[in-house]
Amino acid sequence: MNSRYARPAYFALLLFTMGALAQSIDQDAHTRVGDKMPSFHVDGASGGTFSLADQAGKVVVVNFWATWCAPCQVEMPELEEQIWQRYKSSPDFAFIAIAREQDKDTVLAFQRSHPGITFPLGWDPKRSTYALFASAGIPRTYVVDRRGTIIYQSVGYGQGSINEVDRAIRKALSQE
Numbered sequence: 001m002n003s004r005y006a007r008p009a010y011f012a013l014l015l016f017t018m019g020a021l022a023q024s025i026d027q028d029a030h031t032r033v034g035d036k037m038p039s040f041h042v043d044g045a046s047g048g049t050f051s052l053a054d055q056a057g058k059v060v061v062v063n064f065w066a067t068w069c070a071p072c073q074v075e076m077p078e079l080e081e082q083i084w085q086r087y088k089s090s091p092d093f094a095f096i097a098i099a100r101e102q103d104k105d106t107v108l109a110f111q112r113s114h115p116g117i118t119f120p121l122g123w124d125p126k127r128s129t130y131a132l133f134a135s136a137g138i139p140r141t142y143v144v145d146r147r148g149t150i151i152y153q154s155v156g157y158g159q160g161s162i163n164e165v166d167r168a169i170r171k172a173l174s175q176e
Helices: 003-024 070-087 104-113 161-174
Strands: 041-043 049-051 059-065 093-100 121-124 140-144 150-155
Touching: 041 121, 059 070, 059 161, 070 093, 070 161, 093 104, 104 121, 140 161, 150 161
Parallel strands: 059 093, 093 121
Antiparallel strands: 041 049, 059 140, 140 150
């Protein structure tokens, strides 16, 4: 294999393998599919507060990430293009990406340097919100149905994971 392509191919394979392994073995999770979503609120880059209680009756996607996380950096543009752009205009949909252990200034600087990421960002500098969900592992994504029940959760990023998030959203939106 040409060495020019070997390193990116190896990195992609490593990300896929780590993502698949992390999704299948999530011993650090404090929640499971079928559980009620833990109630939380975080400050957001738009100036307000995102509260799960304020999203009652909506399908909600919650993503935990960090600015230093390589798999998060790969996942975020896909979340933007395949999830946020597709569902943002639905009054029955809400989305928040929460930066674990990162403060307001770090998140706002990230937002300024990544103008293509337009979905709502929040921060959790003391990891207090994240601790409701898990003890380790990002990116971590949840889809919550209209009744506040977790219908999908994953840790890591792998090929096809955004499609799984999309399927969960579509299923939840189609149910009354």
